[in-house]
Amino acid sequence: MPQPGRREFLQYVGMGAAAAFLPLERQTPELVLYNANIITMDPALPRAQAVAVAGGRFLAVGANDEVRPLATALTRSLDLEGRTAVPGFIDAHTHPAVAGRMHLRMVDCNLPSIDAIIAAIRQRAALTPPGSWVMGFKYDDTKTSEGRALTRQDLDGAAPGHPVFVEHRGGHTAYLNSLAFEKAGVSEASADPPGGQFSRDPATGRLTGRVAERAKDLVEKSLPLTFSRDDYREGVKLISQMMTRTGITSVHDTGGTPDDLRAYQDARESGDLLVRAYCFIGIGHLDQMIAAGVRSGLGDEWVRVGAVKLIADGSISERTARLSTPYIGRPDDLGILVTGEDELYEQARRAHLAGWQVGTHANGDVGIDQTLRVYERLQREHPRRDPRFRLEHCTVVNDDLVARIKALGAIPTPFSTYVYYHGEKMQYYGADRTARMFALRSFLDAGIPATQASDYPPGEFAPMMALQSEVTRTDRRGNVWGPNQRIGVEEALRVGTVNGAYASFEEGLKGMIAGGRLADLVVLGRDPLKEDPSTLVTVPVERTMVGGRWVFEA
Numbered sequence: 001m002p003q004p005g006r007r008e009f010l011q012y013v014g015m016g017a018a019a020a021f022l023p024l025e026r027q028t029p030e031l032v033l034y035n036a037n038i039i040t041m042d043p044a045l046p047r048a049q050a051v052a053v054a055g056g057r058f059l060a061v062g063a064n065d066e067v068r069p070l071a072t073a074l075t076r077s078l079d080l081e082g083r084t085a086v087p088g089f090i091d092a093h094t095h096p097a098v099a100g101r102m103h104l105r106m107v108d109c110n111l112p113s114i115d116a117i118i119a120a121i122r123q124r125a126a127l128t129p130p131g132s133w134v135m136g137f138k139y140d141d142t143k144t145s146e147g148r149a150l151t152r153q154d155l156d157g158a159a160p161g162h163p164v165f166v167e168h169r170g171g172h173t174a175y176l177n178s179l180a181f182e183k184a185g186v187s188e189a190s191a192d193p194p195g196g197q198f199s200r201d202p203a204t205g206r207l208t209g210r211v212a213e214r215a216k217d218l219v220e221k222s223l224p225l226t227f228s229r230d231d232y233r234e235g236v237k238l239i240s241q242m243m244t245r246t247g248i249t250s251v252h253d254t255g256g257t258p259d260d261l262r263a264y265q266d267a268r269e270s271g272d273l274l275v276r277a278y279c280f281i282g283i284g285h286l287d288q289m290i291a292a293g294v295r296s297g298l299g300d301e302w303v304r305v306g307a308v309k310l311i312a313d314g315s316i317s318e319r320t321a322r323l324s325t326p327y328i329g330r331p332d333d334l335g336i337l338v339t340g341e342d343e344l345y346e347q348a349r350r351a352h353l354a355g356w357q358v359g360t361h362a363n364g365d366v367g368i369d370q371t372l373r374v375y376e377r378l379q380r381e382h383p384r385r386d387p388r389f390r391l392e393h394c395t396v397v398n399d400d401l402v403a404r405i406k407a408l409g410a411i412p413t414p415f416s417t418y419v420y421y422h423g424e425k426m427q428y429y430g431a432d433r434t435a436r437m438f439a440l441r442s443f444l445d446a447g448i449p450a451t452q453a454s455d456y457p458p459g460e461f462a463p464m465m466a467l468q469s470e471v472t473r474t475d476r477r478g479n480v481w482g483p484n485q486r487i488g489v490e491e492a493l494r495v496g497t498v499n500g501a502y503a504s505f506e507e508g509l510k511g512m513i514a515g516g517r518l519a520d521l522v523v524l525g526r527d528p529l530k531e532d533p534s535t536l537v538t539v540p541v542e543r544t545m546v547g548g549r550w551v552f553e554a
């Protein structure tokens, strides 16, 4: 381990930008961690043994014999006994607020078998008054051991006296039981609504229980999905507990509603907010925000207004991303452009001129190309210094797109856990495209600061799973997808910390363990740099610190 020089250490204490603003009493550490293997992500001091924390920030980082003497009678000192510490992870595209509300109200159906789902629904029904809805989410038809889809009969058996609604993880389909169809006013005689489908058994013509797209929207009107302001706050509390257990200390909530923004503020005020939130605002709410004089960056290190959220094309898991060549096995299908170029330009221009960061959901190469044209035109017509345009997901790329992303200084937020967790869906894209998807190697080689991003609930959020996925490009069954895009563990750590901070203009505040930065860190049970890449997902998160406080301890 390189021994940091005392000169560097003194520089951190006395001259760090943030330390200079700290009152004197805050320069006495509340906590010192020592005997640690600290991977700092700070190029000036990549490794350290000890860190002192004061006033929610790192006061000093260095060797044991440099930092430990700073402790006073009021300082707690903790021997980490050689454990590894890394900066807190930043999930740069996720939907925590709405996910938290779903976890509050719904059964988590991310289970290995239909039998297990039936048991979970039965258990919830036993606690629910007869006739009231039992709702589930995160069911994935490609991941249950029975190798078939959930049926109306399964759900009738689980809860005959309750209407049951189970949403697919992708969000575009759901599965109902007989009583749920009755409550929703759907019978065997009902016709499919335009743009939707009530799936039917080809042999009998009877409803199977599955509803898709507009048919799902229709039955959803009967669901008791109203949430009080307290529910919003409780949802944020719950999800922030779940995320900090895995080492996440900051989220970019790309859901984008003012109600969610309020929920984060409420949770913070009640002491329930454990992660820092950069809150996107959907285009539909932009005008009211501009009218109120709000723009990206307003707030503080806990709750901050993020980018405006625009949408160019469809999704990867539901296979509606707009591609230049068809999906495998569907020669006429290029996916969907959700917003035309002129409209996207008008939306982006309004936000750009009002000083907002712009983040556009763009998955397919055509969606990305169109979004880049909009950004390029904005910078030509209304140049702004350092706008940090974002490409949310930015999944399928090519050399030309990568070069343009670099030239613009734009930031992609590719799915981090997709290859490992959803590998079975990669077959629809084919080997050639797979080599250009979630293209971290291409981005990093071009000097583009791509981030870690889960898109939870559709994707899993554990940063250790992201590391394994990005480093191995191997799914849970051992299939390898696009090995040319593998990156190293240390690179993956940087993607998940430093780059996430940059994407929200907070690189001076967080992303590394360095003097003056926010005291956000994770203590791991094993060193990911020494771990076999195929077991990174099993590296235990033992403690998570946000703002100098342990928000999770195993």
Ligand SMILES: [Zn+2]
Binding pocket: 093, 094, 095, 254, 455
């Ligand atoms: Zn998303």
